[in-house]
Amino acid sequence: MQFLTWDRTPEDIASPAHRARLARWQEVAGAQFAQGSYVATEAAIFTSHLVLGEQSWIAGHALVRGDVEFGAHCTVNAYAMISGKVRCGDGVRIASHVSLVGFNHGFDDPDVPIHTQKHESLGITIEDDVWIGANAVVLDGVTVGKGAVIAAGAVVSKDVPPLAIVGGVPARIVRYRGQSAKRDSLAQLERLGARAAAQWSQVLANHRVNGVYVSIEADGQSRPSLRHRNDAIEIAAGFGALPEGIDVAATRAELQGLQDKATGLFPDPHRPLAPGQALRDDGLALYNVLSVGYVLELLGGQPLHPIAAVELDAPVLCAWLESLSWRERAWGAGAAVDAIGTALYFNARYFSTGRARETLLGWLALNQDRATGLWGAPTAAEGLLQPVNGFYRLTRGTYAQFGLPVPQAERAIDTMLANYRNYGGFSGPTYTACNLLDTVHPLWLCLQQTDHRRAEAEAIARAVIARAEERWRDGAGFAFADGQEPSLQGTEMWLSVVHLAAKLLGIESDFAFVPKGVHRTQAVGLGL
Numbered sequence: 001m002q003f004l005t006w007d008r009t010p011e012d013i014a015s016p017a018h019r020a021r022l023a024r025w026q027e028v029a030g031a032q033f034a035q036g037s038y039v040a041t042e043a044a045i046f047t048s049h050l051v052l053g054e055q056s057w058i059a060g061h062a063l064v065r066g067d068v069e070f071g072a073h074c075t076v077n078a079y080a081m082i083s084g085k086v087r088c089g090d091g092v093r094i095a096s097h098v099s100l101v102g103f104n105h106g107f108d109d110p111d112v113p114i115h116t117q118k119h120e121s122l123g124i125t126i127e128d129d130v131w132i133g134a135n136a137v138v139l140d141g142v143t144v145g146k147g148a149v150i151a152a153g154a155v156v157s158k159d160v161p162p163l164a165i166v167g168g169v170p171a172r173i174v175r176y177r178g179q180s181a182k183r184d185s186l187a188q189l190e191r192l193g194a195r196a197a198a199q200w201s202q203v204l205a206n207h208r209v210n211g212v213y214v215s216i217e218a219d220g221q222s223r224p225s226l227r228h229r230n231d232a233i234e235i236a237a238g239f240g241a242l243p244e245g246i247d248v249a250a251t252r253a254e255l256q257g258l259q260d261k262a263t264g265l266f267p268d269p270h271r272p273l274a275p276g277q278a279l280r281d282d283g284l285a286l287y288n289v290l291s292v293g294y295v296l297e298l299l300g301g302q303p304l305h306p307i308a309a310v311e312l313d314a315p316v317l318c319a320w321l322e323s324l325s326w327r328e329r330a331w332g333a334g335a336a337v338d339a340i341g342t343a344l345y346f347n348a349r350y351f352s353t354g355r356a357r358e359t360l361l362g363w364l365a366l367n368q369d370r371a372t373g374l375w376g377a378p379t380a381a382e383g384l385l386q387p388v389n390g391f392y393r394l395t396r397g398t399y400a401q402f403g404l405p406v407p408q409a410e411r412a413i414d415t416m417l418a419n420y421r422n423y424g425g426f427s428g429p430t431y432t433a434c435n436l437l438d439t440v441h442p443l444w445l446c447l448q449q450t451d452h453r454r455a456e457a458e459a460i461a462r463a464v465i466a467r468a469e470e471r472w473r474d475g476a477g478f479a480f481a482d483g484q485e486p487s488l489q490g491t492e493m494w495l496s497v498v499h500l501a502a503k504l505l506g507i508e509s510d511f512a513f514v515p516k517g518v519h520r521t522q523a524v525g526l527g528l
Helices: 010-014 016-028 181-206 226-238 248-257 283-298 314-323 330-350 356-367 385-402 409-422 433-446 454-471 488-505
Strands: 031-033 044-052 063-070 081-088 099-102 124-126 164-167 172-176
Touching: 010 016, 016 031, 099 124, 172 454, 181 226, 181 454, 181 488, 226 248, 226 283, 226 488, 248 283, 283 330, 314 356, 330 356, 330 385, 356 385, 385 409, 385 433, 409 433, 409 454, 433 454, 433 488, 454 488
Parallel strands: 031 044, 044 063, 063 081, 081 099, 081 124
Antiparallel strands: 164 172
């Protein structure tokens, strides 16, 4: 019974010696034992509170101390050690020599001996149906999700998602139980791609009124904008076509005519500037460098004039970068860098450019937060969301566009995954095209340089693909966010997110849509 405790019989459980042991631990160890539970003679129990559920058992030479609860059908094998505050659900299997360490020594003050510093106990939570392999260690503060498996010898210092199989030191996700991951994602991609390819022209037609594209924007409002027609052109181009009835030459000339000759920027005719506002401080004029510029390329054209607003001497360009809202609104700051980088791309490709690219990339290298791998600061209201979303915009127009490695890629991956976890996988109202795009693209970009936490990133990509299929509305496309109506912006962005998720998994060739505008992924290189 010490080592083969699973061989216990009803007679063993009901024996006077066993009942006496349980009675003693009830008295001295704050224990509660459900019907059919069993504790071997040589188990070491030193608890202030112990609950052992129905048909659960603790083998001989296991050590259980502290504040511990086990649900029903839990097993603790010989020489396992459970310490501190530990909560286990039903059906938790703990192998020999496992350590669940639900407390920690204080050690931060180097002037105070460690043995005199206070302990802390965040506690460990092991949800139902978890198997923890031999010699694994789970550290204080960790939650192991339902149905997870901890491989032998793993050291688990971070939360484990439900059904994940983790291994290694530190433990990382290897795969998920019950998934034929690639086969499932391929099937979902093919089904969604077939529906979107068959319906995209109908989606565009549904957003065209009296010859003008009208669509809901990210804030849920519908208003005239250059973006709507540009989104329509990008959707069609992603399927290798053009919108029905478009006059390519006239559209190209119209868009070219919007360019401000002095700055080279593209103000939106539907959104006048505020009094005294400089064109380079207008977010739409900057965004349209991407939106209009890439659509011109899709229509076989290009900007007519160099974008002089970004061809600046180093002190002037650095002053502009330093004036951006890195602390308050890092997304907006990243968007400005995206436009600057893209303007420099157009200048280098079609006109001429000076040393502004070197200045821009040098400034970014010197101003990156080495701890997070991002640019900008978290906010009290949104945490890491602003710098994470700003990271996407910033790197899209610079490192991704010019085919350069991202500095501190592993730090950035850690931060992206932490932000994703902090927002619960962007469940509910935060499950938007923007938040998922700004997670999946950075993960894809950084994973071109490293395999750091690849399995976790791939799990996100698979989840995005799986949920996208259920969110598509036949004949209408995608809504930007749950609870909104389908829109051109939502449709183009979600199709791009799915393509990126597939690209992260290496199966993008099985999806019918390839973004060729703002969300394209093909790098041009510095030499162009």
